[in-house]
Amino acid sequence: MKPKIAIEHLYKIYNEGKESEFAALKDITLSVGADEIIILKGVSGSGKSTLLSLMAAFSKPSRGTILIDGENISKLPDIFASKFRNKEIGFIFQSFNLIEGLSVSENVRIPLVLEPLEKKEIDQKVEKALQLANIAHKSQQNIADLSGGEKQRCAIARALVNNPSIIFADEPTANLDKENSLKFIEVLEKFKTLKKCVVVATHDSLFDDLPFVSQYINITDGELVL
Amino acid sequence: MSIFLLDSIVVMFFVETVLLLLMGTSMFAVAKILKYWNFDASTTLQYALEKKNYLVNTIILFTIGVKIILFVFFVKSLDDLAPLVPGAMCATGVIGANKFGNTLLIYKIFTLFLLGVWVVINRLDLKTKKFDYLRKKYYLFIVIFALLGIEFALELLYFTNIPLNTPVFCCSVVFVVENLPFGLETVDLVKIFYLLFVSILVVDYFNKASLSFVLNILFLLLAYYCVTYFFGTYVYEEPNHKCPFCMLQKEYHYIGYLIWSTLFLGTYFGISPHIIYSLIGKKYQRLLRYNALFLTLFVAICSYYVISFYLRNGVFL
Known part of the structure; x- marks a missing residue:
């Protein structure tokens, strides 16, 4: 079966050719199936987040290809990369990246702003995402008034609102206590039932040996450790 | 030197020089892009060229924007020069003060039209997934750059040759x-x-x-x-x-x-x-x-x- 994500000989090198050259990723080759959940493990600075940002088309590699559904997304011009992100990707950031001053519902609505949808349809999608992330009861609350766990659930709802086929999570439990971290793992399992392709970058040991995870991939100094 | 008759003309020349330098610098990147561009490659060079492409586009769009403003500034400067040129009542006298004036004005309008065409081609190019019009866009830019160089020389010739002692014809005569x-x-x-x-x-x-x-x-x-x-x-x-x-x-x-x-x-x-x-x-x-x-x-x-x-x-x- 064709993989959802196929990465081939991927490099990300900063200041290439200069004295300060630094290879954040070196010769990464991996593939992820359409409904697989994979965990990228590694210490801080190992290259996990860099790999996620490349897979999400936030930045471009120095060499190599990233195929998503057979399309090389690392070659997409900016305008197409933006459309691709909006349609295919849900991203959960380490520090949530929510807009304070807006309500939960308004934050979740943001990815739909540019979509040519009726207000009613947008409302339905937002409501569904809020339900999936268990944050519907706080929909009118301002972001500033939420706890860390609630903020994360809001971020999850925002990542789901466009019904993306791929979800990336970068250190999703770094700002959470153990109770909320375990709740996130429950959500992760829910992603499996939703048949999403999920890539989580973490160094949290709570993610070790989860039965629903398809692959654990270790990264050290920008290289995959097999 | 009639260049120094007005502050605005000095400013205009300064800005024109900066723009030419910016475009001249971009030309190195353009030459490299034209020589090595291969969109299907996933090499370090190709990724670097794609980044350069965005940078060059931004620089060129900036220069085009400034050129449009400068054209209005140029016309305004001609009008402002009228009281200083004997016989001139408006820009007609100033533009006809030497043999370069009318040519320069028509030339400027022509280059603006070409720059406008470049903007549209660039826009169409950025709308394609594989930069389909990239080469043609940059070949056109090379032509435009050469034309802008000539325009600058023409402008210098015009402004340094405005007679301040010989009366010129005003519009009522022309x-x-x-x-x-x-x-x-x-x-x-x-x-x-x-x-x-x-x-x-x-x-x-x-x-x-x-x-x-x-x-x-x-x-x-x-x-x-x-x-x-x-x-x-x-x-x-x-x-x-x-x-x-x-x-x-x-x-x-x-x-x-x-x-x-x-x-x-x-x-x-x-x-x-x-x-x-x-x-x-x-x-x-x-x-x-x-x-x-x-x-x-x-x-x-x-x-x-x-x-x-x-x-x-x-x-x-």
Whole structure:
């Protein structure tokens, strides 16, 4: 079966050719199936987040290809990369990246702003995402008034609102206590039932040996450790 | 050195120099892109070129934006120079002060048209997944860069050769004899002007780019004469005041800027689709609707002065 994500000989090198050259990723080759959940493990600075940002088309590699559904997304011009992100990707950031001053519902609505949808349809999608992330009861609350766990659930709802086929999570439990971290793992399992392709970058040991995870991939100094 | 007659001219030259330097620097990147570009490659060089492509696009778009502003600044400077050049009452005297003036003005309008075409091709290029028009876009830019270099030299020649001791001709002398094309009378000229305008609207409606190209060039030429020898007299409300530049002055509420800019913009949108099709083989007829919009605005403003004068005085000039 064709993989959802196929990465081939991927490099990300900063200041290439200069004295300060630094290879954040070196010769990464991996593939992820359409409904697989994979965990990228590694210490801080190992290259996990860099790999996620490349897979999400936030930045471009120095060499190599990233195929998503057979399309090389690392070659997409900016305008197409933006459309691709909006349609295919849900991203959960380490520090949530929510807009304070807006309500939960308004934050979740943001990815739909540019979509040519009726207000009613947008409302339905937002409501569904809020339900999936268990944050519907706080929909009118301002972001500033939420706890860390609630903020994360809001971020999850925002990542789901466009019904993306791929979800990336970068250190999703770094700002959470153990109770909320375990709740996130429950959500992760829910992603499996939703048949999403999920890539989580973490160094949290709570993610070790989860039965629903398809692959654990270790990264050290920008290289995959097999 | 007449360059130093006005601060604005010094500033203009400074900005022009900066722009040329910026574009000159971009040329190195353009040359590298043209030589090594291979979109299908996932090599370090190709990724670096793709980044450079965005940088160069941004620089060129910036320079084009500034060039458009500089053109208005140039025209304004000509007008501001009039009191300093003996005999000149408006920009007509200044622009005709030496043999380079009129050539420079036409040349500047021509390069602006070309820059506008580049902007559209660039926009179309960025809308494709594989930068389909990248090479043609940059070949055109190389031509434009060379033309802008010539423009700069022409500008230097013009501003350093404005005579400050010899009187120049003012508009009342330059345009006293109606030097109309094809030996036409003013009335016939105006009739053809309106006929051409209606024809352009019809052609735009049917999206005929090549026909629009021909009609718009004819219209531009005819409109110049009509504004100078007919509509202008209604702006000034004087039958013998025939000048394309005086209407840029404060006394006439700077209406000339609106008149000429709507004409140039309208014509630009009218001729561009055919040029773009010739250069990159892409039909981009949607620009024709802006052609219709701006030319309608132009004709409306010109006609307003005639109608307004007639309604107030009961006679034509």
